[in-house]
Amino acid sequence: MKRREFISLLSGAAAGWPLAARGQQSGRVWRIGYLGFGPASNWTREVEALRSGLRDLGYVEGKNILIEFRWAERADQMHDLAAQLASMKVDVIFAPASTHVESARKVTKTIPIVFATHADPVGLGDVASLSRPGGNITGLSMLLTELSVKELEILREALPHARRIGVLWNPTTPSHPTAIKAIKAASEKLGVELVITPAGTVTEIEKAFSTMTRESVRGVLVLGSPIFNAQGPLLAELQLKYRLPAIFAYRPNVDAGGLMSYGADFSDLYRRAASYIDKILKDAKPADLPVEQASKYVLVINLKTAKALGLIIPPTLLARADEVIED
Known part of the structure; x- marks a missing residue:
């Protein structure tokens, strides 16, 4: 092969590299850290509601999303489990209620945290306001x-x-x-x-x-x-x-x-929480995602x-x- 032909071939291959890189990026597997309070068997309905919400948005476990579950048996275990998820550098931490959020917020100020059944996010200082959370935490609330x-x-x-x-x-x-x-x-x-x-x-x-x-x-x-x-x-x-x-x-x-x-209705809230995770994975900032209220009692x-x-x-x-x- 002549030198000029070799250089042309190499240049053509290089032109294709960004496309390949973009293809790999589009095939990224996102990791969600799920911080739960067990036993896990008692939360089957809610976990399935979250998974159903994610499936409806195009996420398939094992293909483009993984859920890392951590279940605490006692409240004093929650902090260590939250720290585990933060150290894994998951893309989002799902911390359903105020008890979970309390632990998650202490271990990270950068990883987005999504809640589903928070009782008082403004009163506890987890968000600045319902309309403008202002930090790395947002989700759905029931007062x-x-x-x-x-x-x-x-x-x-x-x-x-x-x-x-x-x-x-x-x-x-x-x-x-x-x-x-x-x-x-x-x-x-x-x-x-x-x-x-x-x-x-x-x-x-x-x-x-x-x-x-x-x-x-x-x-x-x-x-x-x-x-x-x-x-x-x-x-x-x-x-x-x-x-x-x-x-x-x-x-x-x-x-x-x-x-x-x-x-x-917890199942409804967990299903709706999937949309927050989806928006964050698509580069939305938790600070800009208003906290929504429960609508079904x-x-x-x-x-x-x-x-x-x-x-x-x-x-x-x-x-x-x-x-x-x-x-």
């Missing part, structure tokens, strides 16, 4: 203060003669102190006395029910928290053991045997549990239920 007050009202309607109501809260959930203030104010208008009882671990949950029983409460408001959401069967068992009708923020607690739940009543507790649910409350479980 726990308003939600908890509504749950107290519903429980009071179900238990019209109750004068003492227990409130189960978690000191490790950042949004709970604010929610408790709102509940206290509402309780005065409803004419009920609150017995506010903390539980930050699984062991403390049963102790809390025992304490509330000694304090002669007639029902329990269980504030939404990752640990309580993950302990549906245990809470349902304690509800029956201590004969304390309970209302929850998380619908699967009722599927597990809890009496009632009123709260945002569901009241579910378990009549089988009501019967086991010897409780008659008022017809007016049953008529407002979005779903009634009868067997």
Whole structure:
């Protein structure tokens, strides 16, 4: 081959290199760090909702996206797991609620963080405002203060003669102190006395029910928290053991045997969170993506549990239920 022909051939090959590079770039596999609070089996519905949302946007696991799951069994494990994801340099950290975000924000100021069920993102300082988050954190929110007050009202309607109501809260959930203030104010208008009882671990949950029983409460408001959401069967068992009708923020607690739940549709929020991940992977900045509010709230009543507790649910409350479980 003559020197001139060789140089021409080499130049032609070089011209093709940028195209090849672009082809490889378009075939990039994105990595999502999922920071969860286990057991993982309790979150199957929500995980599938997130995956479904991603599939609808063209992402296929193992082909152009990988999800790195990290499940904490206790709240004090969350920070180390968040640090693991940050050290892996994932493209986005999915941290569903305020408890998860609290840990994730401490380990990175640069990796985008997306939440799905944050209770109070502005009040806790995770975003500057709902319309302009301003940092590396954004997502979807449900205002726990308003939600908890509504749950107290519903429980009071179900238990019209109750004068003492227990409130189960978690000191490790950042949004709970604010929610408790709102509940206290509402309780005065409803004419009920609150017995506010903390539980930050699984062991403390049963102790809390025992304490509330000694304090002669007639029902329990269980504030939404990752640990309580993950302990549906245990809470349902304690509800029956201590004969304390309970209302929850998380619908699967009722599927597990809890009496009632009123709260945002978690599956809907997780599915919508996929759009935030998609926008960020397409170079949108979390600081510029407004926080959206939950739009679907569901009241579910378990009549089988009501019967086991010897409780008659008022017809007016049953008529407002979005779903009634009868067997």
